[in-house]
Amino acid sequence: MELLRLISSFLADRRVKVRLENTYTAESRMQCGTPQGSPLSPILYVLYLAELLNQDRALRFGYADDIAIYRASKSVESNVAMLERDIRQIMRWGAMNKVAFAPEKLEMIHLSRKRNASSPSVAVSPELIISPVTAVGEGQPALRWLGVWIDRKLSFKRHVSERASKALKVARHIKGLAGVKFGPPAASLRKAVITCVQSSLLYGSEIWYGGRLKPSAAAGYNRNQLVSTKLGPLIDKVNKIIVLAALPWSTPAYASRSGLGLLTPPIRWTDPTEGRTKEAAAEHFNAWWSQLGRDTITVFSDGTEQYKDGAKLVGYGYAVYRGQTLARTGSGAINSISHVFDAEAIGALKGLQCALDILQPTDERIWMCIDSTSVIWCMRANASNTSQWAFLECHTLIDRYKVGIKWSPGHMGIEGNEAADELANTGANEGRTDDDRSAEPTISGIGTTAKALADIATSNWWSQCHPGLSASYRRWKLGYSVTEPPELRLPRRVLHRLLATRTAHGDFAQYHRRFGHTEAELTCLCGFEKAPDHLVFCEISQRKFHAWPARPERPPSRPEEGRRYLSALLAHPELFENFLAVTQYFAINARAQRTRDQTISGGSHMSYGSPRQNRHSLTAT
Numbered sequence: 001m002e003l004l005r006l007i008s009s010f011l012a013d014r015r016v017k018v019r020l021e022n023t024y025t026a027e028s029r030m031q032c033g034t035p036q037g038s039p040l041s042p043i044l045y046v047l048y049l050a051e052l053l054n055q056d057r058a059l060r061f062g063y064a065d066d067i068a069i070y071r072a073s074k075s076v077e078s079n080v081a082m083l084e085r086d087i088r089q090i091m092r093w094g095a096m097n098k099v100a101f102a103p104e105k106l107e108m109i110h111l112s113r114k115r116n117a118s119s120p121s122v123a124v125s126p127e128l129i130i131s132p133v134t135a136v137g138e139g140q141p142a143l144r145w146l147g148v149w150i151d152r153k154l155s156f157k158r159h160v161s162e163r164a165s166k167a168l169k170v171a172r173h174i175k176g177l178a179g180v181k182f183g184p185p186a187a188s189l190r191k192a193v194i195t196c197v198q199s200s201l202l203y204g205s206e207i208w209y210g211g212r213l214k215p216s217a218a219a220g221y222n223r224n225q226l227v228s229t230k231l232g233p234l235i236d237k238v239n240k241i242i243v244l245a246a247l248p249w250s251t252p253a254y255a256s257r258s259g260l261g262l263l264t265p266p267i268r269w270t271d272p273t274e275g276r277t278k279e280a281a282a283e284h285f286n287a288w289w290s291q292l293g294r295d296t297i298t299v300f301s302d303g304t305e306q307y308k309d310g311a312k313l314v315g316y317g318y319a320v321y322r323g324q325t326l327a328r329t330g331s332g333a334i335n336s337i338s339h340v341f342d343a344e345a346i347g348a349l350k351g352l353q354c355a356l357d358i359l360q361p362t363d364e365r366i367w368m369c370i371d372s373t374s375v376i377w378c379m380r381a382n383a384s385n386t387s388q389w390a391f392l393e394c395h396t397l398i399d400r401y402k403v404g405i406k407w408s409p410g411h412m413g414i415e416g417n418e419a420a421d422e423l424a425n426t427g428a429n430e431g432r433t434d435d436d437r438s439a440e441p442t443i444s445g446i447g448t449t450a451k452a453l454a455d456i457a458t459s460n461w462w463s464q465c466h467p468g469l470s471a472s473y474r475r476w477k478l479g480y481s482v483t484e485p486p487e488l489r490l491p492r493r494v495l496h497r498l499l500a501t502r503t504a505h506g507d508f509a510q511y512h513r514r515f516g517h518t519e520a521e522l523t524c525l526c527g528f529e530k531a532p533d534h535l536v537f538c539e540i541s542q543r544k545f546h547a548w549p550a551r552p553e554r555p556p557s558r559p560e561e562g563r564r565y566l567s568a569l570l571a572h573p574e575l576f577e578n579f580l581a582v583t584q585y586f587a588i589n590a591r592a593q594r595t596r597d598q599t600i601s602g603g604s605h606m607s608y609g610s611p612r613q614n615r616h617s618l619t620a621t
Contacts, residue, residue: 010040032098052093056086063146076110080120083108087124106130109143113153148204156208160234167201167241180496186488201241208234272376272407282412285369289416294323295364299351300408300416302371303343304424312336313431316347317423319416320355328354329419331427334438337445342387344375346438347424349390352397359401366403371410371417379405386444389437458482472504472532476567487573494577497586501532502570508532525592536562541583549578 014030034041042064052067053060059070069086071079094101108130110119119141122130135141142151142158149159174192177183212235213226273281289298301318317331330350334343348370355366370376378384379398383391397403408414410421433439462480487498500506509529512520524530526539535541536556545555550572556562569576580586 007040007044010035010038011044048097049099051097052090052099055089055093059086066146068145076112076118076120079110080122083122084124087122087128087130091124103128107143107145108132109141109150109152111150111152111154148207156234159204159208160237163201163203164237164241167197170200171197171241178492181493183492186490186492186495187484190484190488198242201238205238272373272380272405274407278409278412281407282409282414285406285408285414288406289369289414290324292323293364294325295362297322297327297355297359297363297366298369298416299348299355299366300369300414300420301344301347301351302410302417302420302424303340303345303347304421304428305340305343306425306428308429313428314338314340314343315424315426315428315430316343316350317420317425317427318347318351318354319419319423320351320358321416322358324415326419327358329423330354331423331430332438333427333431333433335433335441335445337441337449339386339442339444339448341372341374341384342390342442342444343424343428344370344372345378345384345387345390345394347420348375348379349394351420352394352403356397356401366401368398368403368405369408369414369416370405371408373407376405376407386442388443454482470503473502475563476502476570478502478571485573490573490577494573494580497580498570498573498576501535501566501576504532506532521593521596525589533559533562533566535585536566538585540588541579541585544583547582549575549582 011034014035015027016030017027018025034044046064049062049065049067053062061068061070067090069083069090071082071086073079073082091101093099106128108122109132110117119132121132124130133141133143140151140153140155140158142149144150149156149162151158171193174189174197178186178189183189209231210229212229212231214229216225216227276284292298298321299318300321301316303314303316305312305314307313313333314336315331315333318329319326320328332350334346348368352366352368359366368379370379378391379394383395398405408417410417458480466474487495490498497506500508505511507520508531509522510531511517512522522529524534524538524540528534528538542555545551550568552561552565556565569579
């Protein structure tokens with residue numbers, strides 16, 4: 001009733017007036033609709049339309065004010081007849097409930113894999129005839145619903161083409177914001193690509209991408225084989241845009257909090273540890289617990305995650321005390337697709353439920369003694385996503401029975417903790433699960449499994465791509481990660497040098513010869529040819545050997561020694577940056593080149609002698 005009174009008050013006695021600059025119209029009473037801008041308005045709107053969608057949940061679905069009707073049969077003509085009846089029914093419902101539909105926004109498409117299939121219109125009434133969408137150019141007819149282009153044959157070529165076109169424009173714009181040595185930080189551009197390009201490009205990909213392979217629909221001996229889904233061209237088009245853009249914006253919690261500082265007072269959280277060390281907290285807890293009488297119930301709980309013979313075991317245990325006397329114990333296992341955090345949360349709930357079973361009217365209070373501060377935070381404040389059901393049930397019981405929560409540091413000789421820990425190990429090894437939600441996989445466990453599968457897919461992809469990379473890149477034996485690489489945090493001038501050294505695409509002799517740069521200087525100031533590995537062999541660098549970061553026992557003198565040290569620098573970008581700052585290799589060569597250019601432009605001639613043969617040739621072929 002309170003909810004009904006709230007809605008009635010929200011919709012009744014509403015007035016509105018329009019302001020244009022400093023002029024106001026007269027007030028008018030509003031008899032229909034809901035106020036715009038209120039979070040309650042869209043909820044009421046959806047509830048109002050729920051009856052229409054519930055009339056046929058299998059073939060009607062919608063989002064906000066967009067409603068879709070789906071019909072399937074052996075012929076297009078049968079579909080048209082059924083759609084005509086559906087739309088007439090919807091129109092009658094709208095007339096009865098004062099809901100108007102926009103005829104000009106009605107669209108329809110026939111889905112069929114047959115060639116040259118007919119496309120009849122839907123004649124709802126003489127005034128309302130819905131014609132199917134037509135093709136644009138040589139492509140298939142396609143209908144756009146909620147940003148997804150649905151073509152006649154469900155190939156989704158039009159959808160991928162439209163998304164790729166939009167993402168390409170954004171990618172080119174972002175690419176134009178920066179050059180090799182100028183522009184925003186590379187890490188910021190990466191975030192822009194993920195936020196603007198990748199999200200736009202992959203919108204709706206859940207609909208058309210189901211993997212490159214699928215089980216064969218053929219009967220007989222081929223029924224268990226995997227066949228291609230023929231999505232290669234679509235995937236290649238998507239990858240092309242992502243690669244172009246590559247040449248997870250988020251607002252930190254503290255930023256959001258500071259923005260509301262004037263509106264809401266800061267929440268004062270109580271640290272479960274109260275600033276004590278584990279030793280001091282354990283001593284304080286034992287002193288407190290030893291003074292409790294029999295009218296106080298304490299619940300100790302714990303969780304465990306272990307592996308036995310390659311199998312993952314996750315379990316919980318709890319011990320319930322009345323005063324200092326053990327009253328009840330319990331243990332059990334939960335789904336192996338979970339973590340110790342889930343076991344501790346579920347164990348705390350099971351222990352609290354057990355304590356309530358023995359609660360007597362004369363008992364003073366129940367205390368939950370938990371050794372995990374993370375679980376305590378979730379018990380006191382917002383429940384985590386994983387095992388949320390357990391935390392929410394605990395919240396209800398804690399509020400109803402005024403249950404206290406206390407931190408009891410683990411593995412510090414606290415009797416109840418040691419008992420709960422032993423019971424958790426027993427529960428995990430016995431493998432007995434209750435017939436409730438503790439037997440279901442948890443969000444954290446599913447996330448770990450998904451991450452492991454993604455890592456395997458990434459590793460397999462990299463192993464397939466690695467042989468196709470240039471020899472100059474493969475020799476550094478660098479790995480690949482989908483997370484932000486640390487080198488993107490480098491200044492652009494340093495990042496430019498690092499990428500050039502990795503790929504051998506830069507101011508190097510072989511690179512200039514390959515592309516016919518006849519005016520390029522091929523030799524270093526020391527007389528040897530410029531090459532990626534020459535960075536650690538050059539006299540300019542070796543003069544500062546004493547200051548090299550993570551330097552070897554002696555200056556590199558052989559190719560394998562230079563490759564080993566340079567590989568370490570390239571794998572740790574911060575070391576590479578320190579190396580350039582110490583040796584000033586590129587800065588000294590750049591100054592020499594400027595002096596050389598000024599001398600040549602002035603007309604005088606300076607002889608630097610013929611290039612010396614590179615003693616440590618590691619140049620890629």
